[in-house]
Amino acid sequence: MTAGSRRSSARPTRVEDVEPGIVNAYLDRRTAVSAQTAHSAWKALRSLATFLAERRIQTDHGASVLEHVRAPRIKDEPRRALTDEELLRLLAAAGDGETGHRDRAIVMTLLVCGIRRGELCHLRLCDIDFAKSVASPARPATSRCI
Numbered sequence: 094m095t096a097g098s099r100r101s102s103a104r105p106t107r108v109e110d111v112e113p114g115i116v117n118a119y120l121d122r123r124t125a126v127s128a129q130t131a132h133s134a135w136k137a138l139r140s141l142a143t144f145l146a147e148r149r150i151q152t153d154h155g156a157s158v159l160e161h162v163r164a165p166r167i168k169d170e171p172r173r174a175l176t177d178e179e180l181l182r183l184l185a186a187a188g189d190g191e192t193g194h195r196d197r198a199i200v201m202t203l204l205v206c207g208i209r210r211g212e213l214c215h216l217r218l219c220d221i222d223f224a225k226s227v228a229s230p231a232r233p234a235t236s237r238c239i
Contacts, residue, residue, distance in 0.1 A: 111142075113162045120165055131165040138162075180204070202228075 116138055123131035142159035175183065187193065187200040202213060212230035221228045 111159075113159060116159055116162050120162075124165055128165055128168060135162070135164050 119138075120131045120135055123134045139159055139162070184197060184200060188197040190196070199213065202208070202216075203210065206228055208216075208228070208230055216228065216230050220230050
């Protein structure tokens with residue numbers, strides 16, 4: 094079966110139906126969303142194919158069936174800063190609704206501190222020095238706090 098063909102039978106899709114052509118067609122569709130989305134999908138599919146090959150569930154002469162599927166290219170496009178008007182609209186929108194105070198605090202923390210969303214999600218009270226007004230989201234793995 095090729096990437097562009099339709100199945101003529103009504104049988105369910107099976108692991109052995111997955112081949113590089115089908116995966117490339119899928120990744121092309123994901124690239125329409127964004128190159129980063131396609132790249133994330135590629136990593137997940139390659140990981141699954143490697144797992145299946147290691148367990149000898151689906152292999153191509155002992156190797157992963159997707160071993161030769163290339164990663165989608167990701168352009169390094171510079172990110173632009175928000176304009177003053179965009180920033181004000183973002184803060185106004187974040188302050189609306191039932192969770193407005195929380196959402197505005199999240200947006201302000203991201204903007205003012207310059208931390209990434211993952212760092213904010215893992216931020217704990219012990220990461221904040223209230224006396225110095227400093228937040229240090231990176232902490233050793235052995236750190237224990239609430």
